[in-house]
Amino acid sequence: MIGLVLAAGAGRRLRPYTDTLPKALVPVGPEGKEDETTVLDLTLGNFAEIGLTEVAIVVGYRKEAVYERKEALERKYGVKLTLIDNDKAEEWNNAYSLWCARDAIQHSVILANGDTVHPVSVEKTLLAARGNGQKIILALDTVKQLADEEMKVVADPDKGVHKITKLMDPAEATGEYIGVTLIEGEAAADLADALKTTFERDPDLYYEDGYQELVNRGFKVDVAPIGDVKWVEIDNHDDLAKGREIACLY
Template sequence: MIGLVLAAGAGRRLRPYTDTLPKALVPIDPDTTVLDLTLANYAEVGLTDVAIVVGYAASEIESRVKGFEEKYGVNLELIHNPEAETWNNAYSLWCARDHLANGVLLANGDTVHPASVQRTLLDARGDGRRIILALDTEKKLAEEEMKVIWTEDNGVTQVTKLMDPDTATGEYIGVSLIEAAAATDLASALQETWERDPHLYYEDGYQYLVDKGFRIDVASIGTVDWVEIDNHDDLARAREIVCPS
């Protein structure tokens, strides 16, 4: 199993940082970015081979590869998404389809979270589970969150932002474990998704699988400080988490 990071996005709501940097490299403190934290998490759980999907301002990540490898003891491979500035992340994950056959721990490049999230997913492996989503079941949900409905009998039945928050089991935090056994089905679902509409999310690919009868499971992350960085308020929250006063 390898680590996989989706770091192709432009993050326009984080300007002026993202005038020149991809969202994954926006500074949380002078020496730390989301990508730093994600690579450190992978190293902590023993995943030292990591693929990163890059696109917008890819050269900024390329220039830091050697430093990241030396700092975190990882081996990095960059995967280029040529449509990153106009298409959504269903296509980004599809660009990494050849790596899914290794089994991957996937993390969005804008999510600050502790390594306990990765450990929770790794501990949840087995019993035929092929895709496992990290789920926050503690947070009060609103309209913007990627919400999930899950039952013991059927697994995930819905994963979408477009649902009544009161009906959701929890929020998908942007971290998944994808077993090698899911690679072919997921790659096909992602292709179907971006060909239908290139602006769709990879979670729409998950929903496509669910609608076809593929079981997706969840693992609750418990009470964990984490944040998805979409705007400057989220960035301030990330700084509180990483650098508490």
């Protein structure tokens, strides 16, 4: 198993940081030491803690900043990094971005969005949920109060995911997908085909729409509740402030 990070996004709502950096390299360290820790640092630290030694990172917007830090990150976290170029990062949404990593997924991966600050307990929860024939397991927050922006999921303990979309009444949702997934290698071909169908239908769609495409085809996508843990998806400066508070906890 390897780690996989989607770090190709521009994160325009986080300017001026993202004038020169991809969202995954926005600093989230404590006050006075902000630049010492980024979202990518936290994710690589989580991966290293659960014993992963190889990580693939999909890069696109301001990818040169990731290339420049590659060797230093490898030394710091004891991992080998493989950078995968997304040639449409500034044009298309992340269904295409995950499809770019289709070869990496064959090794089995823990996928983490490059803008999600979360504790390593999430990865440990996903690993603990393996072993009963699951091919794709989504980390699900069933505690948080949901609103319109969240990636909401309706799931059944036995049958798995029914629906995953932002376009849903929050009251209908089982929980929120937090942007971390365990994908077994045997799901790689099916997922790649579903992602291709998704971005060919509309390049602005999310990779979660690819998960929905799988579900529509009869593929079972499972979930693992993460419990009451603090995490945040960093989309704007308010989220960034929360991310810095949370990063200090872990």
